[in-house]
Amino acid sequence: MKKIGLFPGSFDPFTKGHEIVVHKSLPLFDEVVIGVGINSTKSYLFSLDRRIKHIKALFKDIDKVRVEQFQKLTVDYCKDINASHIIRGLRDSKDFQYEKSIAHMNKSISGIETVFFLTDQEYSAINASIIREIHKNGGPIESFVTNPEILVS
Amino acid sequence: MKKIGLFPGSFDPFTKGHEIVVHKSLPLFDEVVIGVGINSTKSYLFSLDRRIKHIKALFKDIDKVRVEQFQKLTVDYCKDINASHIIRGLRDSKDFQYEKSIAHMNKSISGIETVFFLTDQEYSAINASIIREIHKNGGPIESFVTNPEILVS
Amino acid sequence: MKKIGLFPGSFDPFTKGHEIVVHKSLPLFDEVVIGVGINSTKSYLFSLDRRIKHIKALFKDIDKVRVEQFQKLTVDYCKDINASHIIRGLRDSKDFQYEKSIAHMNKSISGIETVFFLTDQEYSAINASIIREIHKNGGPIESFVTNPEILVS
Amino acid sequence: MKKIGLFPGSFDPFTKGHEIVVHKSLPLFDEVVIGVGINSTKSYLFSLDRRIKHIKALFKDIDKVRVEQFQKLTVDYCKDINASHIIRGLRDSKDFQYEKSIAHMNKSISGIETVFFLTDQEYSAINASIIREIHKNGGPIESFVTNPEILVS
Amino acid sequence: MKKIGLFPGSFDPFTKGHEIVVHKSLPLFDEVVIGVGINSTKSYLFSLDRRIKHIKALFKDIDKVRVEQFQKLTVDYCKDINASHIIRGLRDSKDFQYEKSIAHMNKSISGIETVFFLTDQEYSAINASIIREIHKNGGPIESFVTNPEILVS
Amino acid sequence: MKKIGLFPGSFDPFTKGHEIVVHKSLPLFDEVVIGVGINSTKSYLFSLDRRIKHIKALFKDIDKVRVEQFQKLTVDYCKDINASHIIRGLRDSKDFQYEKSIAHMNKSISGIETVFFLTDQEYSAINASIIREIHKNGGPIESFVTNPEILVS
Numbered sequence: 001m002k003k004i005g006l007f008p009g010s011f012d013p014f015t016k017g018h019e020i021v022v023h024k025s026l027p028l029f030d031e032v033v034i035g036v037g038i039n040s041t042k043s044y045l046f047s048l049d050r051r052i053k054h055i056k057a058l059f060k061d062i063d064k065v066r067v068e069q070f071q072k073l074t075v076d077y078c079k080d081i082n083a084s085h086i087i088r089g090l091r092d093s094k095d096f097q098y099e100k101s102i103a104h105m106n107k108s109i110s111g112i113e114t115v116f117f118l119t120d121q122e123y124s125a126i127n128a129s130i131i132r133e134i135h136k137n138g139g140p141i142e143s144f145v146t147n148p149e150i151l152v153s
Numbered sequence: 154m155k156k157i158g159l160f161p162g163s164f165d166p167f168t169k170g171h172e173i174v175v176h177k178s179l180p181l182f183d184e185v186v187i188g189v190g191i192n193s194t195k196s197y198l199f200s201l202d203r204r205i206k207h208i209k210a211l212f213k214d215i216d217k218v219r220v221e222q223f224q225k226l227t228v229d230y231c232k233d234i235n236a237s238h239i240i241r242g243l244r245d246s247k248d249f250q251y252e253k254s255i256a257h258m259n260k261s262i263s264g265i266e267t268v269f270f271l272t273d274q275e276y277s278a279i280n281a282s283i284i285r286e287i288h289k290n291g292g293p294i295e296s297f298v299t300n301p302e303i304l305v306s
Numbered sequence: 307m308k309k310i311g312l313f314p315g316s317f318d319p320f321t322k323g324h325e326i327v328v329h330k331s332l333p334l335f336d337e338v339v340i341g342v343g344i345n346s347t348k349s350y351l352f353s354l355d356r357r358i359k360h361i362k363a364l365f366k367d368i369d370k371v372r373v374e375q376f377q378k379l380t381v382d383y384c385k386d387i388n389a390s391h392i393i394r395g396l397r398d399s400k401d402f403q404y405e406k407s408i409a410h411m412n413k414s415i416s417g418i419e420t421v422f423f424l425t426d427q428e429y430s431a432i433n434a435s436i437i438r439e440i441h442k443n444g445g446p447i448e449s450f451v452t453n454p455e456i457l458v459s
Numbered sequence: 460m461k462k463i464g465l466f467p468g469s470f471d472p473f474t475k476g477h478e479i480v481v482h483k484s485l486p487l488f489d490e491v492v493i494g495v496g497i498n499s500t501k502s503y504l505f506s507l508d509r510r511i512k513h514i515k516a517l518f519k520d521i522d523k524v525r526v527e528q529f530q531k532l533t534v535d536y537c538k539d540i541n542a543s544h545i546i547r548g549l550r551d552s553k554d555f556q557y558e559k560s561i562a563h564m565n566k567s568i569s570g571i572e573t574v575f576f577l578t579d580q581e582y583s584a585i586n587a588s589i590i591r592e593i594h595k596n597g598g599p600i601e602s603f604v605t606n607p608e609i610l611v612s
Numbered sequence: 613m614k615k616i617g618l619f620p621g622s623f624d625p626f627t628k629g630h631e632i633v634v635h636k637s638l639p640l641f642d643e644v645v646i647g648v649g650i651n652s653t654k655s656y657l658f659s660l661d662r663r664i665k666h667i668k669a670l671f672k673d674i675d676k677v678r679v680e681q682f683q684k685l686t687v688d689y690c691k692d693i694n695a696s697h698i699i700r701g702l703r704d705s706k707d708f709q710y711e712k713s714i715a716h717m718n719k720s721i722s723g724i725e726t727v728f729f730l731t732d733q734e735y736s737a738i739n740a741s742i743i744r745e746i747h748k749n750g751g752p753i754e755s756f757v758t759n760p761e762i763l764v765s
Numbered sequence: 766m767k768k769i770g771l772f773p774g775s776f777d778p779f780t781k782g783h784e785i786v787v788h789k790s791l792p793l794f795d796e797v798v799i800g801v802g803i804n805s806t807k808s809y810l811f812s813l814d815r816r817i818k819h820i821k822a823l824f825k826d827i828d829k830v831r832v833e834q835f836q837k838l839t840v841d842y843c844k845d846i847n848a849s850h851i852i853r854g855l856r857d858s859k860d861f862q863y864e865k866s867i868a869h870m871n872k873s874i875s876g877i878e879t880v881f882f883l884t885d886q887e888y889s890a891i892n893a894s895i896i897r898e899i900h901k902n903g904g905p906i907e908s909f910v911t912n913p914e915i916l917v918s
Binding site for chain 2: 462483486487488543544549552553555556559562563566572573574575576577579580
């Protein structure tokens with residue numbers, strides 16, 4: 001049976017930190033689905049189309065990676081695509097506390113496990129909300145996002 | 154003099170984690186008031202009526218527990234009801250940092266102390282905002298909330 | 307060359323915790339600019355005018371302190387005023403995680419370093435958002451803010 | 460039935476932080492036993508006799524406080540003295556993680572609950588191992604320990 | 613190529629928390645080696661023989677699990693056994709900070725990645741050093757260790 | 766008056782993380798003293814002579830840096846050398862909790878302030894005790910320590 005992992009997020013935007021987590025997860029899965037979750041009550045800085053186009057471009061040469069969007073509970077979407085695991089990155093202990101609650105509650109309602117990878121050190125300070133702040137103020141984001149021109153042009 | 158403790162919160166919803174904290178506080182108080190705080194600038198997923206009905210049902214057989222609503226500073230409400238202590242639950246260190254600030258500031262403006270109990274391990278990952286997310290997406294919440302039908306029917 | 311440090315924030319309000327950080331930074335700089343950042347998408351409890359008037363009053367006798375407002379990236383404002391360092395206070399480990407991300411990202415896009423001072427113990431629980439909550443509910447804030455009458459009258 | 464709480468520790472030395480925790484616990488218990496735990500494989504800076512003499516002096520005017528020594532599992536000693544609760548102080552989130560593990564494991568093997576109080580802000584940085592370091596180097600410890608002369612003379 | 617993961621530790625003793633981590637790692641590896649690390653400068657409560665006998669008994673029915681001992685750098689042992697990943701469990705944020713440093717330094721000197729799984733909630737408070745303390749004081753450890761009689765008889 | 770900062774530590778060994786902290790502190794001080802603290806009850810992996818020789822070599826071209834040894838309370842040594850500030854690096858929130866206690870207690874007994882700099886991201890996982898473990902097991906340490914040959918030859 002194919003081993004499928006889901007890497008879910010809003011990815012507003014998809015950072016170099018996210019990118020490294022996908023690369024780290026590849027050796028342990030036959031397929032990794034990057035799932036862009038849509039929450040109708042949230043507003044995003046970058047459009048859904050742009051975010052998906054951007055992520056697809058980053059992984060266009062890697063067959064095992066698929067980019068999708070979904071608008072339901074993460075664990076329900078896992079079942080739709082036969083994903084056995086949720087994939088998450090960890091940067092710091094504040095991350096960890098929140099990820100731990102979500103992972104335990106996901107396990108509890110669905111039996112689906114979460115597997116964690118560390119963001120590489122040089123990307124461990126990258127934070128999507130700070131990137132949005134920088135971008136809104138006209139600052140450069142290419143240190144934190146690969147090929148940002150796809151995202152914003 | 155009667156020893157009264159206040160367990161304040163928005164309880165949107167009242168989780169199994171909250172429930173265990175009330176049970177743990179009972180041996181140390183003559184009366185425990187569960188105070189549902191109303192903040193007019195916040196919006197809630199579950200209506201105030203439902204939340205209060207739900208909590209009352211959970212404790213209907215325990216005479217020492219009273220369920221009330223209040224719309225003022227927590228420490229001012231303590232004085233109204235002669236509560237000597239605020240009761241809070243602790244799950245993880247992220248909780249702790251925030252609770253510590255509130256407890257110190259409450260002590261500073263009123264002299265009222267806060268006493269802390271640990272959420273039991275099996276409930277320590279329960280997080281009301283994640284429950285709301287699950288419920289909004291049609292997921293099951295009975296692992297995290299006792300008798301959720303009272304809350305949502 | 308004059309050594310200039312920027313202490314940026316929204317200061318809604320400027321607390322005793324902020325105050326002590328400025329005092330602690332003075333021996334290491336020739337000039338400390340307290341920069342009130344304006345974010346047009348945020349709403350504040352205290353008006354910009356009041357906040358600036360309040361901070362100016364607190365430091366009126368200290369020549370090395372200047373109070374300004376700015377509406378751009380913090381690191382861009384540093385360049386405008388020739389500040390070599392950003393000054394930040396640390397209270398607890400939750401603070402630290404977030405400050406660390408911002409400091410690393412600021413360094414990355416501009417080369418500007420951040421220097422940290424500890425809030426004194428007796429002010430380490432002071433949290434501006436809890437002060438706002440207390441003030442909105444008519445509670446006293448003079449334990450946490452020096453001369454609050456300038457801010458609210 | 461008398462409500463008894465045990466405040467256990469090695470108290471090498473008993474600090475102002477420990478002192479405030481005992482005072483905070485008094486309103487919720489009929490008796491508070493300060494239990495100096497003896498671990499035969501550990502070495503202490505201050506002798507057992509001195510530590511007990513010191514703590515007794517600090518609470519000589521409070522009838523509800525008793526000072527004892529014990530050399531067994533904390534929860535077994537609780538049963539010996541009919542203590543229903545273990546009392547612990549919390550300073551910061553590093554404390555909290557460790558205290559949480561001990562409290563859950565104590566509950567698991569004995570059913571005995573732990574109740575937590577916050578160290579007051581002005582004492583929240585006091586750390587017994589740093590006090591020992593200061594004392595060994597001839598530094599002053601009276602800011603952190605009440606009546607240290609009883610301990611060291 | 614066979615995917616091999618190493619789960620290293622001193623396992624003094626091997627707890628239910630360790631056990632669940634091994635079970636969680638199995639779906640992502642073809643073989644999981646539980647490596648009992650020997651540090652000649654440390655002393656252990658349970659003998660190496662007993663620890664290995666105990667762990668082997670726990671996994672005797674799972675072909676994919678192998679129990680070994682090693683006395684070198686963890687990453688060097690990974691190379692010996694062709695392990696591509698180190699497997700670690702995470703309980704709380706204190707764990708996380710230390711595990712993060714080790715994982716980054718291991719990656720830096722060898723290129724070997726670490727993958728993390730959460731300890732299940734009911735085992736998340738289990739701490740080997742507290743178990744040793746309980747055992748030394750004659751307390752029961754069967755809530756924290758499966759089949760402890762193999763370890764101690 | 767000359768502004769002098771003390772960067773104290775056991776530096777067993779002096780890592781790239783320590784090195785960056787010294788460089789970051791230089792713009793704010795006229796002189797930075799790297800003080801190798803000697804604790805007669807501790808044992809070290811690298812000899813005092815080697816550690817001092819190593820650190821001196823790293824800073825031989827920077828006039829503002831002086832390397833010394835001391836065997837007393839850090840704050841007492843500050844007074845000996847007229848240092849107005851203690852300089853410390855921060856890596857993660859576990860560091861922070863401990864550094865906070867030491868800094869507050871140092872302030873309390875001497876009035877001397879501590880100023881904090883962040884370790885650069887690429888060095889933020891470097892931990893001297895893990896380096897010692899790697900070195901004892903014959904692993905390479907040049908990713909973490911500049912010119913380690915001075916230290917060990």
